[in-house]
Amino acid sequence: MTDSIIIxxxxxxxxxxxxxxxxxxxxxxxxxxxxxILKFTKTQNNQCTIISEGFGSFSFNIQKPIKISSxxxxxxxxxxxxxxxKIRPDKLKGFNCEITSSLPEGAGIASSxxxxxxxxxGLNQLFNLNFSDHDLIDISVKAEHNFVxxxxxxxxxxxIIKGKAQKLILLNCATLKFEFFQFxxxxxxxxxxxxxxKHNLSESExxxxxxxxxxxxxxxxxxxxxxxxxxxxxxxxxxxxKDDLTDKLYxxxxxxxxxxxxxxxxxxxxxxxxxxxxxxxxxxxxxxxSKKYEVSSSELDFLVELTKDLPYVVGxxxxxxxFGGSTINIVEKKFINEFLSLAYEKYKSKFNHNLVSLxxxxxxxxxxANVI
Ligand code: GLA
Numbered sequence: 562m563t564d565s566i567i568i569x570x571x572x573x574x575x576x577x578x579x580x581x582x583x584x585x586x587x588x589x590x591x592x593x594x595x596x597x598i599l600k601f602t603k604t605q606n607n608q609c610t611i612i613s614e615g616f617g618s619f620s621f622n623i624q625k626p627i628k629i630s631s632x633x634x635x636x637x638x639x640x641x642x643x644x645x646x647k648i649r650p651d652k653l654k655g656f657n658c659e660i661t662s663s664l665p666e667g668a669g670i671a672s673s674x675x676x677x678x679x680x681x682x683g684l685n686q687l688f689n690l691n692f693s694d695h696d697l698i699d700i701s702v703k704a705e706h707n708f709v710x711x712x713x714x715x716x717x718x719x720x721i722i723k724g725k726a727q728k729l730i731l732l733n734c735a736t737l738k739f740e741f742f743q744f745x746x747x748x749x750x751x752x753x754x755x756x757x758x759k760h761n762l763s764e765s766e767x768x769x770x771x772x773x774x775x776x777x778x779x780x781x782x783x784x785x786x787x788x789x790x791x792x793x794x795x796x797x798x799x800x801x802x803k804d805d806l807t808d809k810l811y812x813x814x815x816x817x818x819x820x821x822x823x824x825x826x827x828x829x830x831x832x833x834x835x836x837x838x839x840x841x842x843x844x845x846x847x848x849x850x851s852k853k854y855e856v857s858s859s860e861l862d863f864l865v866e867l868t869k870d871l872p873y874v875v876g877x878x879x880x881x882x883x884f885g886g887s888t889i890n891i892v893e894k895k896f897i898n899e900f901l902s903l904a905y906e907k908y909k910s911k912f913n914h915n916l917v918s919l920x921x922x923x924x925x926x927x928x929x930a931n932v933i
Contacts, residue, residue, distance in 0.1 A: 564603045566686050569596040569930035570679030572670035573720040574889055574921055575880055576729060577846050578824040580854060582714025583771050584817050585735035585790025587824040590716055591923040592724025597662040597675045598930060601683045604655035611638055613660040623653050629708055637673055640704025641680040649690050667759035669886025674717035677701035682927045694722050712768045724926030735790055744923045750894050753887040754904055755917040756860035763884035777810040792821040816853035820846060840876025840891055847878035856883030860912055864888045867907055
């Protein structure tokens with residue numbers, strides 16, 4: 562039996578299909594080659610100490626009830642432990658965990674989900690808990706809902722648990738049916754531009770968007786009872802009910818319906834290797850996220866806008882929950898350096914902030930690591 566284990570838990574990108582997971586739609590994510598590393602060691606008693614390079618440390622007794630902490634970051638870990646206790650009572654014993662990370666926090670690449678999934682998988686392996694992928698996803702999502710109080714969808718945790726090298730995941734969030742999609746962009750790379758700005762409204766506005774979508778669906782269901790998810794409602798029905806919805810709810814619903822259609826069109830284009838047409842859908846997605854769903858920021862809008870004059874960038878849009886974080890860009894490989902220096906310079910002179918770039922590869926999901 563192992564007494565110590567090292568886990569790597571990656572971030573994720575999402576090619577297209579934003580804010581659709583909690584609306585029963587399609588998303589198109591993949592795990593990436595930037596990770597949180599967690600080193601777990603069993604202790605001989607019930608005491609647990611968690612040490613994070615970036616956030617500090619805390620301790621608790623594994624036999625005592627796990628409660629929400631006033632230190633926000635601790636809840637990602639405590640929430641997972643609470644969830645495990647619920648379905649495998651008495652299986653967890655004392656352990657220590659050291660955490661280091663190369664995943665920037667607040668960059669829209671799911672560092673929170675990476676932490677949750679890393680803790681869930683680490684404890685799964687350390688204490689032989691025999692969890693299925695589905696259990697691990699569920700425990701991690703519930704930790705975020707119940708302890709972090711962020712009503713996220715399933716996309717981040719799903720892609721971190723299920724991710725595979727070179728494969729994007731086309732996931733139907735209503736049925737959880739998914740297929741792997743070979744990532745072959747040949748001469749193009751995925752470049753993330755991290756605006757390095759996270760607006761503090763992000764969590765409350767995220768939960769609010771989810772609520773607005775529920776409200777819109779409820780109103781629509783009063784007229785058409787057959788729709789289970791907002792993504793199922795065609796645009797002409799939303800238009801028909803425009804007067805019953807507030808202006809805000811109307812815009813949210815139209816975005817959701819159009820964004821889901823964009824994911825499906827993207828698949829068709831990518832299968833035919835029509836990368837430029839796919840890029841156009843990324844710009845449309847950004848426009849909807851910015852104007853109809855209202856989750857972008859002036860920094861993200863600026864970063865997307867500046868790519869429109871660059872022939873070597875085929876598509877760009879904000880990625881993840883929004884209100885700061887990163888844009889995802891599909892850039893011709895031989896122009897990456899040119900692109901980065903131009904973006905750094907323009908961003909710095911406009912906002913006086915430094916841009917951080919990340920070139921990503923689609924990589925394996927959470928699992929054992931050999932090195933720290
Ligand atoms: C965050 C959430 C996800 C998803 C995205 C937006 O990353 O955790 O569930 O809703 O935002 O697509």
